[in-house]
Amino acid sequence: MYEVIGAIRSRTRRVLWMLEEIGASYTRNPASARSDTARAVNPTGKIPALIVDGTALTDSTAIVQFLADRHGQLTFETGTIERAQQDGFTQLVLDEFDSVLWMAGRHEHYLPEEERIAGVRDTCAKELARNMAALAPRLEGREFLLGDVITVPDLILTHCLDWARSAGFEISEPVLEDYRKRLRNRDAYRRTLAMKE
Template sequence: MQMYQVIGPASTRAFRVLWMLEELDQPFEHHPAPPRSDEVVELNPSGKVPVLVDDGVPISDSTAILQYLADRHGALTHPAGTRARARQDSLTQFLLDEFDAILWTAARHTFVLPEELRVTGIKQSLRWEFQQSQKTLSRRAAEGPFLMGEEITVPDIILTHCLIWARAARFPIGEAWLEEYEARMHARPAYRRTSDR
């Protein structure tokens, strides 16, 4: 059986890929090479992680990797070309724009950018945006244990990881259902195995 390689520390978006592979019960090797290290740049010229290596072919960007794995193994996704997949992809893009991007901007102005380029006051507006995004998500999420309803899909992995980042960055989670959702996701065996790394 082909073994995937996941490049990048589990403290980064590589966590999403590691968790996806655990959910899919696929064998993999984990190489926690840091961003912009020689090992990473050789696979992804931008130096960003994660990188998934599949049979010698590197694939970058956590969301692209998640969807590739879901499509390849026929799990955690709706079939391409269906309305359910369109809704799933729309939800994925919403989370990237309204959760991931907000938290990443906060991180950049906390420790990523050179100190002279950081704008500390930006975090107040980002926290406000994050609260508004949670309210919008409340109206978009399906009734059921997962964002799309009865089955876990790619957006669930992205959202749960964003909630981890939000807590670490002290971004309040103001919607009660999100706390219940987060606890439910953290109880998943595949999540626990990933977290134990």
């Protein structure tokens, strides 16, 4: 059995969604970032963490890909062209969506007041719109990023699109909004959306 450490309103949702998709047994500790519980398993205090056989794994993407590989679900086999394409999408989503959203969030909520830069949100909004416009044609006519098979980057992208919406950013491409709604409707994701702290 796995143990997930991290509040639901964070990247922890990605890990919980993956566990729900693969049908794995787990327990939850909804510790917040920088709490004593989080620092006990990750000196930075960042969440999520996944406890596996007494070892703490950190970083939501690393955890989700580990679970996919370990359980042989939502991933292509390592060493294949399809896996390289999958990993390419994972990196694209992290670079062009996750990092932009985190930059905006840090300057709005997390950095000390004296370190925040005015106008970062506007820059991030423009960058997100450009990145959405670049990705949209690649999703045309596809159920998922890699065609008709859901994979790790789909979980990360859906979470980022939800994050963007909750942070007040526009989903400027209809194909991405349709994709977001479709993925949010999966039974496994709906179960994570119903979870409380």
